[in-house]
Amino acid sequence: MTDPAGLRAMYTRGTLDEADVADTWVAQLRLWFDTAAADPAVLEPNAIQLATAGADGQPTVRTVLAKGIDERGIVFYTNYESAKARDLGENPRASAVFVWLAHQRQVRLTGPVSKVDRAATEAYFAGRPRESQLGAWASPQSRVVASRAALDELAAAVEARFTTGDIPAPPNWGGYRLAPVEVEFWQGRPGRLHDRIRYRPVGDAWVRERLAP
């Protein structure tokens, strides 16, 4: 096995300064996100790792795709009966991180999470490929399934049910919005002296502070 202790990368791709960042976290995120999305070296630029913890306090993290980014927060879509949904039902707060390793950058967002309104879910669902729409109906996300064959049977049953016409959004599927109260931008620098700029709200403005790496 490759010894992970021996792996070393030089972080020299960029810098981040209080004087250069945008006034709001969303403006800064849009800049970095556009840079990531324009670079073929960045796979799934909208992937975020989403950490939740239910009433028992046990954190769980998984990847989801950010499908909306605006001043209200980050929107992702999932099954409302999944493990993450159960966590969010018990404790509607989360932390999420974009990691763009090709750019030696990460952005962490932390704050309360709420369901998006149904119209937004339905509009987003209507634009998904039919295959993904069927998958959302077929999968009892996070539950134990007996076998791959059992899952394929569920998928076949859904396909038989929706042979023609539009497929509605499943009632147990939809969006969540993480509305950050703290957003941190991280740019790798040499010697582990990385740049970290954190945004937090004070009154109507977002205060920017440098954090020690």
Ligand SMILES: Cc1cc2nc3c(=O)[nH]c(=O)nc-3n(C[C@H](O)[C@H](O)[C@H](O)COP(=O)(O)O)c2cc1C
């Ligand atoms: C690149 C990538 C993108 C994913 N996007 C989503 C997504 O947008 N929504 C989702 O529910 N699961 C997505 N998943 C699957 C989740 O990571 C996870 O397996 C699933 O949501 C069940 O999580 P849970 O049991 O913790 O609720 C994605 C996984 C990967 C690796």
